[in-house]
Amino acid sequence: MEIDRDDGRSPSQLRPLSCSHNVLHRAHGSASWSQGKLEREYEMILKRTLQSICILTLNPNTTTSIIVQFVNDDGALLVCAINAACAALVDARIPMKHLAVAICCCLADVGYVILDPTKLEEQKMKGFAYLVFPNSVLSVILEGSSLVEGESTEHGIITSVTHGVMPVEEYLKCVERGRAASAKLSDFLRKSLQSQLSSDSSKAA
Numbered sequence: 166m167e168i169d170r171d172d173g174r175s176p177s178q179l180r181p182l183s184c185s186h187n188v189l190h191r192a193h194g195s196a197s198w199s200q201g202k203l204e205r206e207y208e209m210i211l212k213r214t215l216q217s218i219c220i221l222t223l224n225p226n227t228t229t230s231i232i233v234q235f236v237n238d239d240g241a242l243l244v245c246a247i248n249a250a251c252a253a254l255v256d257a258r259i260p261m262k263h264l265a266v267a268i269c270c271c272l273a274d275v276g277y278v279i280l281d282p283t284k285l286e287e288q289k290m291k292g293f294a295y296l297v298f299p300n301s302v303l304s305v306i307l308e309g310s311s312l313v314e315g316e317s318t319e320h321g322i323i324t325s326v327t328h329g330v331m332p333v334e335e336y337l338k339c340v341e342r343g344r345a346a347s348a349k350l351s352d353f354l355r356k357s358l359q360s361q362l363s364s365d366s367s368k369a370a
Contacts, residue, residue: 176277176278176279176280177280177342177345177346178280178281179280179281179346179349179350207242207243207246210243210295210324210326211231211233211243211246211247211250213324214247214265214297214323214324215231215247215250215251215254215265217262217323217324218251218261218262218263218264218265218299218323219254219259219260219261219262220260220261220262223260224260229254229257229259231250231253231254233246233249233250238284239283239284240269240281240282240283240284240285240286240287241269241281241282241287241295243267243269243295243326244267244268244269244281244295245267247265247267247297247324248265248266248267248350248354251264251265251266251354252354252357252358255358256358262299263299263300264299264300264351264354265297265298265299265300265323265324266297266298266299266300266347266350266351266354267295267296267297267298267324267350268280268281268295268296268297268298268343268346268347268350269281269282269287269293269294269295269296270293270294270296270339270340270342270343271286271287271290271292271293272290272291272292272293272294272329272330272331272335272339273289273290273291274290274291276335278335278338278339278342280342280343280346281346290329291329291330291331292327292328292329292330292331292335293327293328293329293331294325294326294327294328294331294336294339294340294343295324295325295326295327296322296324296325296339296340296343296344296347297322297323297324297325298322298323298343298344298347299321299323300347300351300354300355322340325340
């Protein structure tokens with residue numbers, strides 16, 4: 166039985182993605198990400214996620230501040246924050262081990278896994294998971310940009326946050342579906358960032 170969603174999407178269909186760069190003129194790196202009230206818990210999750218992908222040893226005497234401002238909350242808020250912050254770090258040329266690609270998976274009462282839920286869908290589901298997967302930084306950064314040699318892309322999950330009731334089997338199903346969807350997000354992020362980096366390289370030349 167196929168589950169019907171209010172906005173007409175299939176369970177595995179993501180909402181339209183949008184990513185803009187250099188949205189703040191006085192910041193070293195900035196990005197705007199749309200995919201539809203950040204609490205202290207979300208702040209700590211965001212901080213730990215980004216610390217795990219940034220290479221902090223190259224510039225030990227520097228501090229990187231990330232300020233997240235929400236324009237609208239239409240579901241998957243933490244996911245949007247992680248994706249936007251990651252794009253901003255690349256925009257600022259912060260050395261990274263790899264990129265982070267976040268996705269939200271919801272578990273419906275009938276057992277279906279729904280990707281990228283709206284705010285209303287999140288409230289109706291019996292459980293949902295925020296999953297962050299690694300993606301190779303080499304697939305985005307162009308030749309000549311700052312890279313750290315020898316950094317390998319990790320496999321697995323960078324961050325996992327669950328809410329509500331979710332048995333182990335259903336959680337593993339969410340991970341499987343989320344990993345498959347992260348490939349689409351990675352491709353979108355790669356094309357978006359490569360376009361920006363190519364534009365910057367042309368201006369520098």
